[in-house]
Amino acid sequence: MTTEFTPYAALIGGAMIGTASVLLMLLHGRIFGATGILAGILFPAGARDWSWRVMVVLGMVSAPLVYLLFAGRFPPIQSVASVPWQVVGGFLVGIGVTIGSGCTSGHGVCGMARLSKRSIAATLTFMASTALTVYVMRHVLGG
Amino acid sequence: MRLISAYLLGLLFGLGITISGMGNPAKVVNFFDVAGSWDPSLAFVMAGALAITFIGYRLVLARPRPLQEDRFFLPTSRVIDARLLGGAVIFGIGWGISGFCPGGALPVIGTFNADVLIFTAAMLAGILAARLMLKRRELALAARSAA
Numbered sequence: 001m002t003t004e005f006t007p008y009a010a011l012i013g014g015a016m017i018g019t020a021s022v023l024l025m026l027l028h029g030r031i032f033g034a035t036g037i038l039a040g041i042l043f044p045a046g047a048r049d050w051s052w053r054v055m056v057v058l059g060m061v062s063a064p065l066v067y068l069l070f071a072g073r074f075p076p077i078q079s080v081a082s083v084p085w086q087v088v089g090g091f092l093v094g095i096g097v098t099i100g101s102g103c104t105s106g107h108g109v110c111g112m113a114r115l116s117k118r119s120i121a122a123t124l125t126f127m128a129s130t131a132l133t134v135y136v137m138r139h140v141l142g143g
Numbered sequence: 144m145r146l147i148s149a150y151l152l153g154l155l156f157g158l159g160i161t162i163s164g165m166g167n168p169a170k171v172v173n174f175f176d177v178a179g180s181w182d183p184s185l186a187f188v189m190a191g192a193l194a195i196t197f198i199g200y201r202l203v204l205a206r207p208r209p210l211q212e213d214r215f216f217l218p219t220s221r222v223i224d225a226r227l228l229g230g231a232v233i234f235g236i237g238w239g240i241s242g243f244c245p246g247g248a249l250p251v252i253g254t255f256n257a258d259v260l261i262f263t264a265a266m267l268a269g270i271l272a273a274r275l276m277l278k279r280r281e282l283a284l285a286a287r288s289a290a
Contacts, residue, residue: 002180003170010184013163014191020156021192022199027148029209029216032156034246042270052149057249059153064253066154067161075161077251078169079258080242089241090262092233094269097245099277100230101220104165104238105156105246107231108189111218113196121223122231127175129235134175137240 001078021110028052033106035097100126145211157250163188166251168242168258175239237269 021032030037030052037053044050067075081089097103100122102111107126111119164170164184174185208214238244243262251259 001169001173003164003167003173003182003184005182006164006184007187010163010187011191013159013161013165014188014193015195016155016159016162017165017188018159018192018195018199020152020159021196022203023148023155024152025200025209025215026203026206027152027210028145029212029214031216031218032152034244034249038245038249039270039274042267043274051146055146055149056153056156059150059155060157060160060250061153061253063154063157063161063250066158074254075251076167077254077256077259078167079256080168080172081240081258083258083261086241086258086261087265089237089239089243090265091269091272092237093241093243093245093262094237094266094271095273096230096232096234096237096269098230098270098273100227100234101218103234103246104244109192109196110200113193113200114217116218118218118220118223118227122227125228125231126235126238129232130239131175131177131235133236133239134172135178138172138176138179 001080003078017105017109018113021105021113024056031106031110033102033110035101035103035106039098096126148211156246157253159192160247160250163191165244165247166259168247171244171247172239172242237266 024030024032037056040049040053041057064074100107102119102122107119107122112123160166165188170182170184173180173182203209204215241262243259245266248259248263248266252263
């Protein structure tokens with residue numbers, strides 16, 4: 001399935017992700033990692049720590065509605081996996097980010113920006129693992 | 144104020160995800176498919192996010208404390224061990240299969256797309272399973288050192 005190369009939208013969207021990460025540190029003193037924020041909701045460490053996380057996720061979830069308001073349509077979601085594969089993929093992502101303490105936002109953006117060796121090692125590892133998986137799914141198993 | 148800013152920052156992040164295409168599995172997977180239908184857009188998402196965060200963090204972390212809390216909450220672990228890298232490998236396999244990562248999936252839940260809802264439910268199950276496993280391992284290690 002081909003997708004259009006969209007460098008400007010990617011750069012602008014990326015800058016927005018970066019701005020949100022910087023402002024969350026400035027205002028709340030927190031790393032903007034989806035894994036960590038979600039973990040703090042599932043396993044609460046007090047009401048004050050729980051409430052801001054819930055609000056961040058509510059803000060995230062309402063983004064497509066705001067997008068719809070301006071663009072007149074929802075952002076495109078082109079699925080690459082059948083339902084059983086979504087279940088397998090989702091389960092592995094959940095296990096991996098919990099054991100590895102972070103994902104693309106926490107390690108890949110915030111950790112790399114702090115030049116954390118841990119995050120750089122994790123990011124290089126999951127990027128390689130993802131690339132290899134995509135190769136196997138598309139060119140070995142066929143898709 | 145603290146909760147309003149948290150909401151707005153979640154919204155800003157979510158808009159960044161949807162505008163950049165990080166919430167679209169086909170775009171994400173195509174970034175990694177150099178041997179097939181390659182779409183380099185994701186590199187521009189990372190470049191934009193990293194450039195802003197790299198500079199912004201330097202300014203923010205030079206301050207004594209954040210505006211709405213009395214200290215910064217930064218990760219303290221420094222070790223690069225099998226757990227970190229093993230977790231990253233497993234995450235990568237799941238990301239490669241589905242094209243969704245946690246930060247990409249959460250915002251697009253708002254579209255009520257069936258695939259992202261199923262992915263997210265399975266991801267939550269994976270988080271709970273891994274937590275349970277880590278807890279058991281911790282207890283076993285504690286029991287062994289106590290014995």
